[in-house]
Amino acid sequence: MDPFEDTLQRLREAFSSGRTRPAEFRAAQLRGLGRFLQDNKQLLQEALAQDLHKSAFSSDLSELILCQKEVALALQNLHTWMEDQLVAKNLLMTLSSTFIRKEPFGLVVIISPWNYPVYLSLLPLVGALAAGNCVVLKPSEISRGTERVLAEVLPQYLDQSCFAVVLGGPEETGQLLEHKFDYIFFTGSPRVGKIVMAAAAKHLMPVTLELGGKNPCYVDDNCDPQIVANRVALFRYFNAGQTCVAPNYILCSPEVQERLVSALQSAITCFYGEDPRSSPDLGRIINEKHFQRLRGLLGCGRVAIGGQSEESDRYIAPTVLVDVQETEPVMQEEIFGPILPIMNVRSLDEAIDFINHREKPLALYAFSNSSQVVNQMLESTSSGSFGGNDGFKYLSLSSMPMGGVGNSGMGRYHGKFSFDTFSHQRACLLSCSGLEKLNEIQYPPYTAWKKKLISWTLASQSCTLL
Structure with a gap:
C-alpha cells in the first residue's frame, strides 16, 4: 500500500481548486509560518541542541533569525513579486499586450538535510508558499528532534489541505x-542528488539541487596570518564544520603554512578555550555513523592541531591536518566536520590549476x-559563491542567491530568488480580436512588399508599456 497516495491526492485537488493562487491566501500561509517560528522558538532551540549541540544563540544566529527575516521579506514584497512583468515588443505587436506572468508550479516537494534542519527546510518553504504552491516537506530523519517539531507542530500553523510533512529514511x-x-x-550530497535527478527524469520533473563538494580556500603569501586564521577558523568550525559552504581545505605555500598553523592554534584557543570540548559554542557530530567516518579521516596526513575525539559525546576537536596527499580520503570527500587539511602549492597559478582540475565547488575563498590576487582567483575559477578575505557571511543576505554550479548543484534560492525558483515564468501575448486589416500583412502570399514590411517591423523596437 502506498503511504503517500492519499496525502498527495489531497494536495493536488487543493491546488486544482485554485485555493493557493490568491495573494491573500499566500500571505496567510506566510504569516502562519512566521507565528510558528515565534511561538516555538524555545522548542526549536531545544531540538537543535538535541540534534547538533547548538547553543540557543547559535540556533538563533544560523537558523531562526534568518528564517524570520525571509518570511518578513516575502510578506513585504509579495504583491510586487506577483505582478505581471511587462516586456519590450516590436512594431508588429504595438497594439498587443506582452508580459510575463509568475504562476505556481503546482505540487512541489522540498527534501531538506540535517545540518541546518530548520533553516534549510523553511527557507525554500517560504519561496514555495509565496509562489502559491502546495507543498510536501520531507525533513531529514537524521536530525530527529527537529524532524519531530516540523512534523508535529508546523502543520498546525498552515492550511493542511495545501501542506504536508512526510517522514522516513532513504527507502521512503x-x-x-x-x-x-x-x-x-x-x-544534500552530490551522490544523492544524482539519485534525485534520475528519479525526476522519469517524469521530466524540474529540479533545484543544492549540493556540496570540496570548497577550496587559497591563502596568499601576502597576508596577515592571524587575520586569516581568525576568519577561516570561525567558518570552518562553525556548527562543528557541518556546513556545506565551509572552507574544506587550504591551499598555501609551505612558508605560509608554518605561520598559519601557529595562528590557527591561537584562534582556536581564543574561540573555544584550552579545552574546546567544554565550550558552549562548539557543536557535536550529528550521529555515530558520521562520527566514525570523521574519526577515520583523522588518520590522513599529520595532525598539527587537535585530533582528539570522544565517542560517547560525538566530540571531535577542531583539527588541522598537514602533510596531506590529494589522494587521501580527506581530500577526496566532503569532510562535513571540524577537520581542516592544508595542502601546499608554490604559486597562485598552481592553486588555480589545482582548483580548476576538480569539480566546481559550492563555495570558494581567497585571502590576500x-x-x-583575490580578483585573479575570482576571474579564473568557477564556483557557486565566492568570498574574498571572508567566509560565508553572504548567506545572511536575502539579496544574494544561494546555489551551486556543475557538481555542486543547479538552481538558486534566497529572497526573491526563491519566489522565482518556485514560479513558472509564463510568456503571455494578448491581442485584439478585431483590427483584422492590420494583421493582413502577416498572411500569405508573401509579396516583396510584405516581406520588406514584416522584416522591418520585426527588427524594430516599440514601447514596453503599450
Whole structure:
C-alpha cells in the first residue's frame, strides 16, 4: 500500500481548486509560518541542541533569525513579486499586450538535510508558499528532534489541505520520488542528488539541487596570518564544520603554512578555550555513523592541531591536518566536520590549476592583502559563491542567491530568488480580436512588399508599456 497516495491526492485537488493562487491566501500561509517560528522558538532551540549541540544563540544566529527575516521579506514584497512583468515588443505587436506572468508550479516537494534542519527546510518553504504552491516537506530523519517539531507542530500553523510533512529514511524518500511532482527542491550530497535527478527524469520533473563538494580556500603569501586564521577558523568550525559552504581545505605555500598553523592554534584557543570540548559554542557530530567516518579521516596526513575525539559525546576537536596527499580520503570527500587539511602549492597559478582540475565547488575563498590576487582567483575559477578575505557571511543576505554550479548543484534560492525558483515564468501575448486589416500583412502570399514590411517591423523596437 502506498503511504503517500492519499496525502498527495489531497494536495493536488487543493491546488486544482485554485485555493493557493490568491495573494491573500499566500500571505496567510506566510504569516502562519512566521507565528510558528515565534511561538516555538524555545522548542526549536531545544531540538537543535538535541540534534547538533547548538547553543540557543547559535540556533538563533544560523537558523531562526534568518528564517524570520525571509518570511518578513516575502510578506513585504509579495504583491510586487506577483505582478505581471511587462516586456519590450516590436512594431508588429504595438497594439498587443506582452508580459510575463509568475504562476505556481503546482505540487512541489522540498527534501531538506540535517545540518541546518530548520533553516534549510523553511527557507525554500517560504519561496514555495509565496509562489502559491502546495507543498510536501520531507525533513531529514537524521536530525530527529527537529524532524519531530516540523512534523508535529508546523502543520498546525498552515492550511493542511495545501501542506504536508512526510517522514522516513532513504527507502521512503525513494518511494516518495516515484510520484510525479511539479517541482523538486533537494538539498544534500552530490551522490544523492544524482539519485534525485534520475528519479525526476522519469517524469521530466524540474529540479533545484543544492549540493556540496570540496570548497577550496587559497591563502596568499601576502597576508596577515592571524587575520586569516581568525576568519577561516570561525567558518570552518562553525556548527562543528557541518556546513556545506565551509572552507574544506587550504591551499598555501609551505612558508605560509608554518605561520598559519601557529595562528590557527591561537584562534582556536581564543574561540573555544584550552579545552574546546567544554565550550558552549562548539557543536557535536550529528550521529555515530558520521562520527566514525570523521574519526577515520583523522588518520590522513599529520595532525598539527587537535585530533582528539570522544565517542560517547560525538566530540571531535577542531583539527588541522598537514602533510596531506590529494589522494587521501580527506581530500577526496566532503569532510562535513571540524577537520581542516592544508595542502601546499608554490604559486597562485598552481592553486588555480589545482582548483580548476576538480569539480566546481559550492563555495570558494581567497585571502590576500592584494586585491589583484583575490580578483585573479575570482576571474579564473568557477564556483557557486565566492568570498574574498571572508567566509560565508553572504548567506545572511536575502539579496544574494544561494546555489551551486556543475557538481555542486543547479538552481538558486534566497529572497526573491526563491519566489522565482518556485514560479513558472509564463510568456503571455494578448491581442485584439478585431483590427483584422492590420494583421493582413502577416498572411500569405508573401509579396516583396510584405516581406520588406514584416522584416522591418520585426527588427524594430516599440514601447514596453503599450
